[in-house]
Amino acid sequence: MGGHGSFPSWEARSAIAFEDVRIGFDDGQILRGVSFCVRERETVVLLGETGTGKTLTLKMAAGLLRPDSGSIDVLGQKVSEMAEKDLLTFRRKIGFMFQEGALFDSMTVADNVAYRLHEDGVAQEEIEPRVREALRFVELEHTIDQLPSELSGGMRRRVSIARALVNRPPIVLYDSPTAGLDPVTSQTIITLILRLRDVYGVTALLATHRLQDGFALANFHFDADAERVVANSGNGSSAANAAHTRFLVYREGEIYFEGEPEEIANSKDPYLKRFLA
Amino acid sequence: MADTPLQVTGSHTKQEEAPSIVEVLEDAAKRGVAAVQDYSLLSFRSLANLATSPHYFQDTLDQMDDVGVGSLPIILLSGFFIGGVMVLQTGAQFVRFGQTSLTGDVVSLALVRELGPAITGLLTAGRCSSGMASELGSMLVTEQVDAMRAMGTDPSRKLVTPRVLATMLMVPLLTAMMVFVGLLGGCVASVFSLQLSAVEFWRRAVDILEFPDLMQGFIKSLAFAFILATVGCYKGLTVRGGTQGVGRATTQAVVISSVLIIVADLFLTKLSLYLSNKIF
Numbered sequence: 001m002g003g004h005g006s007f008p009s010w011e012a013r014s015a016i017a018f019e020d021v022r023i024g025f026d027d028g029q030i031l032r033g034v035s036f037c038v039r040e041r042e043t044v045v046l047l048g049e050t051g052t053g054k055t056l057t058l059k060m061a062a063g064l065l066r067p068d069s070g071s072i073d074v075l076g077q078k079v080s081e082m083a084e085k086d087l088l089t090f091r092r093k094i095g096f097m098f099q100e101g102a103l104f105d106s107m108t109v110a111d112n113v114a115y116r117l118h119e120d121g122v123a124q125e126e127i128e129p130r131v132r133e134a135l136r137f138v139e140l141e142h143t144i145d146q147l148p149s150e151l152s153g154g155m156r157r158r159v160s161i162a163r164a165l166v167n168r169p170p171i172v173l174y175d176s177p178t179a180g181l182d183p184v185t186s187q188t189i190i191t192l193i194l195r196l197r198d199v200y201g202v203t204a205l206l207a208t209h210r211l212q213d214g215f216a217l218a219n220f221h222f223d224a225d226a227e228r229v230v231a232n233s234g235n236g237s238s239a240a241n242a243a244h245t246r247f248l249v250y251r252e253g254e255i256y257f258e259g260e261p262e263e264i265a266n267s268k269d270p271y272l273k274r275f276l277a
Numbered sequence: 278m279a280d281t282p283l284q285v286t287g288s289h290t291k292q293e294e295a296p297s298i299v300e301v302l303e304d305a306a307k308r309g310v311a312a313v314q315d316y317s318l319l320s321f322r323s324l325a326n327l328a329t330s331p332h333y334f335q336d337t338l339d340q341m342d343d344v345g346v347g348s349l350p351i352i353l354l355s356g357f358f359i360g361g362v363m364v365l366q367t368g369a370q371f372v373r374f375g376q377t378s379l380t381g382d383v384v385s386l387a388l389v390r391e392l393g394p395a396i397t398g399l400l401t402a403g404r405c406s407s408g409m410a411s412e413l414g415s416m417l418v419t420e421q422v423d424a425m426r427a428m429g430t431d432p433s434r435k436l437v438t439p440r441v442l443a444t445m446l447m448v449p450l451l452t453a454m455m456v457f458v459g460l461l462g463g464c465v466a467s468v469f470s471l472q473l474s475a476v477e478f479w480r481r482a483v484d485i486l487e488f489p490d491l492m493q494g495f496i497k498s499l500a501f502a503f504i505l506a507t508v509g510c511y512k513g514l515t516v517r518g519g520t521q522g523v524g525r526a527t528t529q530a531v532v533i534s535s536v537l538i539i540v541a542d543l544f545l546t547k548l549s550l551y552l553s554n555k556i557f
Binding site: 059062064084085088089090091092094096098099100102103104105115116119120163 | 331416419420421423424425426427428429430431
């Protein structure tokens with residue numbers, strides 16, 4: 001798979017850009033004019049309570065839902081205006097990890113991970129090594145012939161990460177990757193996300209209601225040479241400085257906070273403090 | 278905004294006050310029209326997908342196995358007994374006029390033109406339309422359909438077209454099997470109940486049939502297959518409300534496809550009779 005990422009400078013191009021995006025359903029508006037951007041190779045942590053529109057934001061970024069108004073640009077393409085036929089091709093550039101994994105339950109782990117490769121018409125002899133490589137990345141190569149129903153919740157999410165990364169997309173969207181998992185398994189998932197970010201240099205938009213996940217992404221990086229997660233030293237090492245992480249907080253359909261990890265950590269705002277508690 | 282993968286319409290009414298009866302009726306009418314529109318588009322797309330790549334042959338074969346081979350036991354069993362019952366019912370009337378030899382004619386025509394396609398359609402709807410609705414509905418609520426779309430696959434192409442095609446290929450064959458076994462059941466009943474000769478029954482049953490009769494049965498079975506498959510897929514892909522919604526969609530799929538098959542039967546019969554007079 002791809003080489004080491006060189007991480008974004010502040011001049012990095014925008015990978016995902018939302019401009020005054022609104023969406024609602026029968027029971028009212030969910031997002032009311034949201035604007036933000038995620039730069040290339042940057043990680044944005046989207047925080048918010050349940051029902052504030054985090055998943056909707058990810059689905060709109062992937063073109064799975066169309067906003068009622070506003071524009072969404074992803075990798076320079078206006079996703080909000082693309083026809084479904086064009087979106088199907090475009091979505092192959094985006095990895096999406098769904099909250100519960102959303103693995104195809106009638107297929108084996110291998111077939112789940114290989115799904116996208118089959119769809120892309122990748123040669124059969126190339127598929128197995130790539131599937132094994134992706135599963136090795138999430139340390140689940142031994143489950144290759146198992147069905148999703150035979151795996152634990154955490155393992156299913158790891159397979160989902162393998163499935164999302166198998167065709168090496170430049171952007172990965174994570175929908176509450178640690179929701180409902182025990183602390184140890186959550187840590188495993190976060191480590192994988194760090195590894196994916198720091199080894200392959202993907203741009204990430206991660207929706208969660210757990211602030212500690214965001215801080216883990218902001219304060220740690222994966223050292224490819226040492227093969228382990230290490231704390232950012234703050235001494236200007238390239239990885240620590242470049243793996244830039246920002247926070248967005250949704251509240252009542254609008255962006256309540258947008259800023260750096262230090263800003264949210266030191267905030268006196270009572271609403272933000274609820275996430276810190 | 279499309280809030281399910283195959284819906285093209287939706288309403289965005291922010292309800293701040295209790296709606297009046299007129300508004301409720303208006304809303305219901307709009308939803309009804311939107312549902313018909315969505316169903317029509319999905320049905321059209323399920324066939325239009327056949328004209329362009331990619332095609333999912335393995336999925337189609339799997340569905341043919343499920344619909345065709347899976348439905349065969351209930352079709353054969355039902356067909357045999359329906360044929361027998363037909364003979365008992367009609368034979369009892371023909372005995373009054375001393376025309377029991379006509380039993381083979383009547384049973385054959387009824388099975389080929391009407392009962393074969395209709396009962397095969399209804400039985401397959403009960404078994405497969407519900408299965409399609411529950412399978413696709415479960416995939417929808419567990420975000421597997423979204424995952425499919427996120428990986429660049431058109432669900433109508435991958436999930437709907439193979440099911441519709443497989444059903445349209447299998448139901449006419451199942452109908453033919455049901456008619457054959459029905460005649461077999463009728464033959465057995467006529468031999469034991471009406472003391473007719475088996476050879477006489479078969480000869481009359483075959484001789485009475487003409488090409489328009491076979492076409493009528495074939496066209497009906499194709500149409501019923503299309504109805505039960507598209508309704509099952511549509512209800513599955515428009516599930517609302519989690520697992521409870523899947524159960525509701527499954528029931529609705531069977532009810533709607535069965536009613537549509539019966540309604541369509543009337544119009545198809547009229548059309549077939551008209552065509553048989555004009556063309557054949």
